Amino acid sequence: MNAKRIIKKVAVLGSGVMGSRIACHFANIGVQVLLLDIVPKDAPADKKARNKIVNDALDFALKSNPSPIYLKSFAKRITTGNFEDDMPKIADCDWVIEVVVERLDIKQHVFETVEKYRKPGTLITSNTSGIPIHLMADGRSDDFKKYFCGSHFFNPPRYLKLLEIIPTKDTLAGVVDFLMDYGAKYLGKTTVLAKDTPAFIGNRIGVFSIMSVLHYVEQTGMTVEEVDKLTGPVIGHPKSATFRTNDVVGLDTMVHVANGLYKNAPDDESRELFKIPSFVEGMLKNNWLGSKTGQGFYKKEKGEGGNQFYALDLKTLEYRPSQKVKFASLETTKAIDNLKDRLRILVAAKDKAGDFYRATFYQLFAYASNRIPEIADELYKIDAATNAGFGWELGPFEKWDALGVEDTVKAMEAVGNKPAQWVYDMLAAGAKSFYKIEDGKRLYYDIPSKSHKVIPGTEGLILLNNIRETNTVWKNSGTTITDIGDGILNLEFHTKMNTIGGEVIEGINKAITLAEASYKGLVISNEGANFSAGANVGMIFMMAVEQEFDELNMVIKAFQNTMMRIRYSSIPVVIAPHQMALGGGCEMCLHADKVVAHAELYMGLVEFGVGLIPGGGGTKEFALRLSDELQEGDVELNNFRDRFLTIGQAKVSTSAYEAFEFGYLKKGRDIVVVSRDRLLAEAKQQCLQMANEGYIQPIPRGDIRVLGKQALGLGYVGANTMYSGNYISEHDVKISQKLAYVLSGGDLSQPSMVSEEYLLGLEREAFVSLCTEKKTLERIQSILTGGKVLRN
Secondary structure, three states: OOOOOOOOEEEEEOOOHHHHHHHHHHHHOOOEEEEEEOOOOOOOOOHHHHOHHHHHHHHHHHHOOOOOOOOHHHHHHEEEEEHHHHHHHHHHOOEEEEOOOOOHHHHHHHHHHHHHHOOOOOEEEEOOOOOOHHHHOOOOOHHHHHOEEEEEEOOOOOOOOEEEEEEOOOOOHHHHHHHHHHHHHOOOOEEEEOOOOOOOOHHHHHHHHHHHHHHHHHHHOOOHHHHHHHOOHHHOOOOOOOHHHHHHHOHHHHHHHHHHHHHHOOOOOOHHHHOOOHHHHHHHHOOOOEHHHOEOOEEEEEEOOEEEEEEEEOOOOEEEEOOOOOOHHHHHOOOOOOHHHHHHHHHHOOOHHHHHHHHHHHHHHHHHHHOOOOOOOOHHHHHHHHHHHHOOOOOHHHHHHHHOHHHHHHHHHHOOOOOOHHHHHHHHOOOOOOEEEEOOEEEEEEOOOOEEEEOOOOOOOOOHHHHHHHHEEEEOOOEEEEEOOOOEEEEEEOOHHHOEOHHHHHHHHHHHHHHHHHOOEEEEOOOOOOOEOOEOHHHHHHHHHOOOHHHHHHHHHHHHHHHHHHHHOOOOEEEOOOEEEEOHHHHHHHOOOEEEEEOOEEEEOOHHHHOOOOOOOHHHHHHHHHHHHOOOOOHHHHHHHHHHHHHHOOOEOOOHHHHHHHOOOOOOOOEEEOOHHHHHHHHHHHHHHHHHOOOOOOOOOOOEEEOOHHHHHHHHHHHHHHHHOOOOOHHHHHHHHHHHHHHOOOOOOOOEEEOHHHHHHHHHHHHHHHHOOHHHHHHHHHHHHHOOOOOO
16 A cells, blocks of 8 residues: 555545534545535435535534534535435545445445445545444455445544544555554544454443443432532543433433444343443433433423523432532542542542442453453553543543552452453563553553553654653743753643643743753643633732732733743744633733644633733734734724724634634644644644754834724724623723723824833733722632623
8 A cells, every 4th residue: 555645535425413524524634525425305306405415414513513623614625415426526535434324234335336436445434333344345346345444433523532443354454554644643533443343442441331330320329410420520531421421422322332232242241231221211212312302311491590400310210400419538639630649539438439439440440351352452442442532531441550450459359340361460470550651651561472562653742741750850839841852841831720820930931041041942831631721810819809909010010021031032932732722821822933733722812701901911912913914094993803802702712723713823833733642742843943943033023003093992982882782891891991002002193113012011001900990800709719701
């Protein structure tokens, strides 16, 4: 197979929930997509009618929330058609992906048609979640079989990272290698090589875990709220936990996989756990499938006082008001941020929560160990699949490591959950853990060789968790500076939500000082759940309440000075944000030499929501960028209005590409990386390239053109119009006026040239003055106490 194979065009056959969204994700990465589906029965001859199914499906997908596409305009990369008229067009495609209904006879019929038009050597894969891959290729040509395998995306394809590649005995090794590499590098997936076994890896382990919990609930009488409290973020699982996840995915989907496993895995030692509990049977009879039918384990009803939330009583199958639950053990771990430390305490707890964790974890550990080598030869694949497919922070073997392998084996034996023999052999060989870190690389225990080996595919990655212990140059309570090689430093934050306070400001300045003295450049990135949720508003609130406004002014000036130091240091500073980069986190990116953004970036200047304007150079930077793009005539005011509304409406991008549209990222300067795992390595490479090409220290700007009264009047009129229409409050008008004042350069009689320092002074003055307002303090307090934006 040609190692230089390029994917320019993909055909997706089937436009249902998965097919339309797979098409969108290929469009996300710049690939042209041909999306086909069946012709409606008795459709008239016109093209619109014959493409109704595929067009309706794509429209529905594009309107769904969360969106499957980074930017609505990317949908232009998708061309729709139908199986009868447009199948010959697949001859122009480099990869054909089948995503039709889960019936072997229908899939085989589709592949028979595909073979008539497909070019020899074209990749052909199936997105099945359960049908054996080898059965689908029966009767096909040798060329078809060589280039055919399973490519199982998880729903939704944009957001869930797992892509399982399932070859048959006929699939060329080069095809498998290409798909594994392409999925990781270009689609941003955790690609896992799976065997052609029932439900493959992710669903085999993930659905077992769910079924184990359901049967435990049936035996013990635990409530859905109790289980969701125990199986969410507290153990590193998504907020939707167990029952809410089932409601979102659809109870019928989970039951379909469980029934398939019960039927197709007769030798599974835990087969009985895949039997459907009686309360689930009752829900199926009532058609309570979750979100798609309006009710499942939970339901929502509109009442006079707002929405009312109900939970299902699993004993009576009647709904009752949803209740908040508490466990003593969870209360004791609230202050413990480290997940592994938290798990050790929870599993050792003597209350109902501890009983639940011991029962379900020990079952899961034993089951996962017994699936090797049935579903995978290497244990890391099981962890990778569950983490990427189900959003777990730690997979079964990683959790087991956190609890201590040897001690946990003894505890498992005591309750009849004995693990596989290879675990005992591993311990006897002197290996005490499934994973370990050596020379900055993460190693897994390889069963045949009885030794630890580097996880394949991770050789070129830079993972801070692997190098922090040996490569730390400096640290304080909120930051760590790490040498990531080739003369580049990395600064990471590890405050709560990676908020920016004094310790982070100190860390940024220290990192720049060190880099300027002895290194080539600096990257600012981290491996937290979010890059940064912004400034520490709790600190701002306390200073404002105490009326320490001189001190607050100094703090804001220190923040501004630090942002300016990022801009004007003598070494390149590259920032690599991911997930949330809000407020101060966004302002930091605005001042970088370059931003290497993860595609899933939710970036915005959101200070307006707490009664403030951006005070860390964000408003100044928007004025500067406005100056750089100004043209003669009315366009000037149009651009001003756009910048004003972006801050005034606290717009947050839903992807890195939308961040370009909002002006947070700069076209021609900043770049987007789809793979989260490769973000730091790419940022380092970009920083190194800038340094090696001869980085020149920038000069502070004194040539910023501001519009003065001309734009200030527009801002005032706009705010008053919105107030008159009851769209904003009186306090919103006041904030808007402050924002307009800074963006326009103050009360200047005509357009003028000003400096950055001048604008920073205006920005700081406006920020501090808003902190004196009672309504601003009420807004900040609302965020701090309830996480809700108050519109007072």
